[in-house]
Amino acid sequence: MEKKKGIELIKLEVLGCLNEKDSENLRMMKESEENFPWKELADYQNLVSLLPSSLDVNYPDSELKDKTAMKLYNIRDEIKAKLDAKKPKEVPIASVVEETLEEKPPEPIVEEEINFVEEEKPLVDKVDDKSVKDIPVKTESEVVIQEPENKETIISKPGLDKEAVEKIMREFIKSGIRPELEKIKTDVKNNRLLSIIFFASALILILLLFFIK
Amino acid sequence: MLARNKAIDVLNRRQEKNLPDYNDEYEKVKIIPKLSPEMQAIDLGEVAAKKEKIEAAINSLTDAQRYVLELSYYGGMQEDEIAAKLKIPVVTVKSKLQVAIGNLMQKLSEVK
Numbered sequence: 578m579e580k581k582k583g584i585e586l587i588k589l590e591v592l593g594c595l596n597e598k599d600s601e602n603l604r605m606m607k608e609s610e611e612n613f614p615w616k617e618l619a620d621y622q623n624l625v626s627l628l629p630s631s632l633d634v635n636y637p638d639s640e641l642k643d644k645t646a647m648k649l650y651n652i653r654d655e656i657k658a659k660l661d662a663k664k665p666k667e668v669p670i671a672s673v674v675e676e677t678l679e680e681k682p683p684e685p686i687v688e689e690e691i692n693f694v695e696e697e698k699p700l701v702d703k704v705d706d707k708s709v710k711d712i713p714v715k716t717e718s719e720v721v722i723q724e725p726e727n728k729e730t731i732i733s734k735p736g737l738d739k740e741a742v743e744k745i746m747r748e749f750i751k752s753g754i755r756p757e758l759e760k761i762k763t764d765v766k767n768n769r770l771l772s773i774i775f776f777a778s779a780l781i782l783i784l785l786l787f788f789i790k
Numbered sequence: 791m792l793a794r795n796k797a798i799d800v801l802n803r804r805q806e807k808n809l810p811d812y813n814d815e816y817e818k819v820k821i822i823p824k825l826s827p828e829m830q831a832i833d834l835g836e837v838a839a840k841k842e843k844i845e846a847a848i849n850s851l852t853d854a855q856r857y858v859l860e861l862s863y864y865g866g867m868q869e870d871e872i873a874a875k876l877k878i879p880v881v882t883v884k885s886k887l888q889v890a891i892g893n894l895m896q897k898l899s900e901v902k
Contacts, residue, residue, distance in 0.1 A: 588888045593795065594862040594869050619829035624895055626791050628863060630837050631845045 579610065584617050591621040791823040798866030840898075847897035855890035862887055 586603040589595045595603065607613055799821060802809055810816055848856065861867045861875065869887070873880040 585888055588891045589869070589884065591791075592859070592862045592887055592891060593798070593866065594872075594887060596869060615826045615828045619826035620895065621891065622791065622823070622826060622829055623832060624891070624898065625863070626832070627837060627840060627844050628848075629794070630841050631848055 579606070580612060580614055582606075583610070583614055587614065587618050587621055591618075591625040791825075792821065794863070795821045795823065802866060843898060847894050850897050851890055851893055855886055855893065858883060858886045859890045 583603070583606050586595065586599055586606070589599065590603055799809070799812070803812075851859065858872060858876075861872050862869075867875070869880050869883045872883045876883070
């Protein structure tokens with residue numbers, strides 16, 4: 578009897594047409610009954626899942642396809658954008674490390690030294706044999722002693738640039754902006770005085786008119 | 791069944807029916823079908839082979855049975871909604887659905 582009732586409920590459940598009360602009853606039956614008709618449930622579920630196969634398939638328009646594709650692309654772009662937005666928070670650590678690594682300066686200077694020496698060689702090659710004899714020969718140590726002068730100039734260049742810029746800015750502020758600020762201040766003072774005078778004269782005029790009347 | 795449940799839910803929400811919020815719990819209860827542990831998967835070839843038999847079985851139903859079945863399965867209507875639409879008692883709707891699905895099962899098993 579219970580099995581028959583169970584099957585009746587199963588028929589409605591597989592169609593998705595079971596009310597809350599019957600649905601609860603069926604759930605209780607599934608949980609409590611050992612002889613619940615699971616096989617019948619499986620058969621009816623299979624049957625219902627086969628029902629749509631009798632329908633003729635209508636393929637969507639190409640416009641709908643395009644719209645769907647566009648939606649998918651948009652979703653992909655949104656996800657990408659979100660991921661990109663998350664990345665910058667992690668990047669500074671790496672960039673800071675890179676910056677600290679970049680602050681070790683001497684290597685480029687060595688390269689320039691080498692260039693300096695290499696650039697001088699061809700000049701020596703062009704000189705005639707006679708003149709070469711006349712020129713006092715410099716030892717390697719003497720040549721090396723001259724290098725630090727070049728080194729200093731090369732090293733100090735970026736530092737000088739910064740200082741120079743700062744100096745120029747200070748001078749510009751001193752010479753250009755400060756006098757203008759002072760001018761503005763004096764103008765404001767003058768304007769204040771003028772406004773007070775105008776206000777007082779207006780008051781006097783009003784009082785005069787009042788007394789005349 | 792999952793696709794059907796989901797499609798019905800989408801249609802109901804489009805029609806602004808008074809439905810609870812769509813969340814994990816709702817999906818678990820209303821959308822994901824509770825399949826029998828004894829259910830065996832059907833492959834597409836089998837479905838294609840049974841197509842004509844299913845059509846024949848559906849055509850063998852009375853108009854009333856087919857209509858009630860369509861309202862329930864494709865329309866996603868509950869028994870009380872069908873009863874209100876057809877102006878018949880809920881019990882009648884229930885029995886019609888039960889008879890319809892029972893007949894379908896019988897026809898398909900006969901064809902086997």
